[in-house]
Amino acid sequence: MVGLSTGEKHFIHGGIAQDLRSDGRKRLHFRPISVETGVIPQANGSARVRLGATDVIVSIKAELGKPNSFQPDKGKVAIFIDCSPTAAPEFEGRGGEELSSELSVALERCFLGGKTGTGAGIDLSSLIVVEGKVCWDLYIDGLVISSDGNLLDALAAAIKVALSNTGIPKVNVDLGASPDDQPEVDVSDEEFLQFDTSGVPVVVTLTKVGRHYIVDATLEEESQMSSAVSVSVNRHGHICGLTKRGGAGLDPSVILDMISVAKHVSQNLISVLDSEIAAAEANADE
């Protein structure tokens, strides 16, 4: 992590106060976003999202597993994020572990909803094949290739895109003679079911620098943050998860204000992503 001199910090603060950030954006502008789908052919779904110089890849693999005995009518989803040493030399070895686990936890909180699965962006009951016996386990693996701030939003966007790109093989089940037998499962190689992604939320991180907050902060801007709030919002404008990052305290009314701004910004982001997904799929079809 490169430090900044007092002069540069001052310049960044000033830019945010004057609503003109170092790269010419206003406080609530995102950087140009670009989306590619199907970048990993052997996965069930994958996506690469670039947000300025931030670059992430997400792959989704579906495997057949056994449902948790506490929730026999639901499949399982696991999210792992890996920060590659290509993104920053300090991620080498165990250096990226802390950030990786922080991102994984924040994403699980945003996508998997409460304990009973309400508000989950990924409908776990759609992953069930035979209740109590067979279900799909979704493994969502994210890789940070290059980091220039706002990793969480980029990863969340990549997961959303990858899910829309995910095909889960159709399964024919042959229930055994007795209920105790493990049912026989025949996985089709040709027929795929598209994943329902209408409920998948996006994450908007508002970073507070000085007295103002900005979206899509670059690494330099993030180094100046006093605190940040990551809000995940779905298409209906409902909040599906929230994490506060950074240590400094915030007035509760400011948090509520940030939530409403995030809700507003998220709807733009969702429509941008929708059109990018459509464009990317059109590209892939060519």
Added chain:
Amino acid sequence: MESSEGTGGLSGEIEVEAYRRLFPLPFYERHLLESVRPDARPLNRARDTTIALGPVASADGSALVKIGDTTMLAAIKLEVMTPSTDAPDEGSLAIEFQMPPICSPSVRPGRPAEVASVISKQLSDVMMSSEMINLKELSLISGKAAWMAYLDIYCLSADGCLFDAALLSAIAAFSHLQIPLVSVNDDGRVIAVFGELPEAKLKLELVNKEKRKLSLGSKPFSLTCILHEEYILADPNAEEESIMDTFVTVVLDSLGQLVSIYKPGGAALANMSTIKACIALTKSRVKELNNILSESLSEMEVD
């Protein structure tokens, strides 16, 4: 310290504190000459000891032991295992001694203290060799199911004599242990039965109506002493342990039989008479500890 008059009392105190830090060994030796320790104990006196039974509600047996400022929390959880073919009618015992980072400034997270594993091993050796617990009592169904007793001891505050406190907490936790009522379900798995579920009681036969408490054999107790020149200091605290480095730990059972003696090196050599003196000190300590334990047990029964 600039003005010796007027503030004599205060500056004197400061000097004592400085002397204690700068020259700990002479400081102690001056005390030893007077046959008293800096915490006002006579040389052969152990620190105040308390036992509280059942502090951990989620465990089957637990005890909190304090010897001076050394605090140990021991808890036993019973789980079911399939006994090995060598001993089909015996349960098993797993002892773990943990030093979490909260107990001492020298322990850091992620790096378990070296002493912890040494004490773990010592504890299981003593527990096994003292035959306090008859492993056969932990059997449920011969060859099919037996109890595995997980004893975990956490040191909450480390101020010397960790082994003595850990052993005492282990013994106390076993004295407190209540074995849950269990029965076997259709799948052949052992399940717990609680009073609140009468329908289960009707359907399933209880495996262990009796044997709700272990009948403990003679219990081992221990005392650690420091040997320094001709002095023997019983139950040292952490400061004393850091200054003088020869220890003798004697373990006796409640009948006064010797279970183990442990003297890990050190500058001072122990001759027969000092060892005998240590054993004598331990004998009186065992009586003391046995009384404290039975008192807290009877208190619990009153409750």
Added chain:
Amino acid sequence: MRDLQLSLNQTQRVRLQAALQQLQDLASQAAGSSSVTIADTIPVNNEDGILKGHGTSELDGQVVATLCGVVERVNKLVYVRALRARYKPEVGDIIVGRVIEIAPKRWRLEINFSQDAVLMLSSMNLPDGIQRRRTAVDELNMRTIFEENDVVCAEVRGFQHDGSLHLQARSQKYGKLERGQLLTVPAYLVKRRKQHFHHLEQYCVDLILGCNGFIWVGEHLETGENNMLEDREKRPETSKSNMIHEEQEQTFTPLEVRQHICRIANAVRLLAALGFILTVESIVDTAEASASSNIEIKDMLGPEFYVQTVEREVQRRILLSRKRV
């Protein structure tokens, strides 16, 4: 291809491809030299006394390249000029660096080179401007001149015996850079020229093109004003509270100047992403083109202006080649 991923629409993609094709054609016309990759044989026509220079090696009597680049010949010397070389300092280079450590009597600077550069306290003009021996007090006060992470402009003085790179800053124009942003571009995009300090008067902006690929874009400050500013800024820094933000906002760069800074910075970013050589002319040209076609500052990094800039570069090179003819 160049690594700036943008979502281009169909027409933009076609335009970009056409423009890039033209650029390639122009380049191959102009290429008098041949490009090689590693292990390519460099034809030397069995001339005698060939001198094998940088990036070459000998295998079975053949001269073989050890770098990707362009073969250059100077009389009998054959060498390969690498396309994507790291910065290689030469005496007299003007560079921009960042202080990473304060060591006894010296600062260590990160300058995008394979090793850190050293700026000795004795190679610095003191704040009071008097020429004298450095005292122990000066040494203690080093942090008041440059702190960790400060951006500093200096000149390459040379290599010492132990191979370390030394800098000097014995002029008013060198020193700490404040009120602006530092951009990092590949060093080979900055060519050595007579002038690396540029005061763009019409914009009130200072542009420093460090030979090491560190580029400073900041508010213009008269030489000598630096010290005063330093004092002003030291004060709020010591009292850490929310109060400083309000105080600071008053001393912020004026909005108009900030717009110019951002526009020029984005011009640098865009040209670097396209891999075009950075000169003061090309940067100002790009910035002006964006302003005249009413492109918002943030959209300078967007797809439309990206394609436009490539097309403009094609036009420029066509003109250039015509002139030559």
Added chain:
Amino acid sequence: MATNPATYSPSQSLERRQQQQRRKIFLQADWTRTDGRSFHQCRPAFMRTGASNAASGSAYAEFGGTKVIVSVFGPRESKKAMMYSDTGRLNCNVSYTTFSTPTRGQGSDHKEYSSMLHKALEGAIILETFPKTTVDVFALVLESGGSDLPVIISCASLALADAGIMMYDLVSSVSVSCFGNNLVIDPTAEEEACQDGSLMIACMPARYEVTQLTLTGEWSTAKINEAMELCLDACLKLANIMRSCLKEIAS
């Protein structure tokens, strides 16, 4: 005893059955909590400082079945080699005992809670007052009875105060669980296992600032408002308990 055979807890299946029953109960609009509290009532809080003598400061907290002990060490020399910095470092670690949960656990470090604890406290501690050194905050959960993290956070800020670390304010923390339309404050472990969503706030009551906020499940803005108010109010009350606990030892 070299290799322990695979074991299982006999109460597992019982718990599973109980949990399923409970989930059915929670679906109804009207139910009573197992400990007899009303929905907006916290468990009685017991807090004491000075739980461990070896530490610079320590505290013990007992909220119903949740028992936590926190020790603070330092400010002391940093173990990790550090760059020059004019502020101190805060290092947090949360671990569980093996017997803290109904079924025997691994007793390992809890990384997620460690980093959450760090964030909740960071904003309250005046790090500039101990440059170049580290303050270590170690928490051990003796028994986990629900709302573990809020209890850890509150207990840790009490231990920091006990250690004489300069702080802007105490940090108190409370969580609520959401069941359908009901908001339940200070949930127990059983309730947490079946919740639809949860919201946790750590705040500095005297400055009225939130240092940590997490939320899971689907929430409308109005619901968030309601839950935040509920939490902040409870945080205020908890802070008063913490204050009186500190005053008690001072007098």
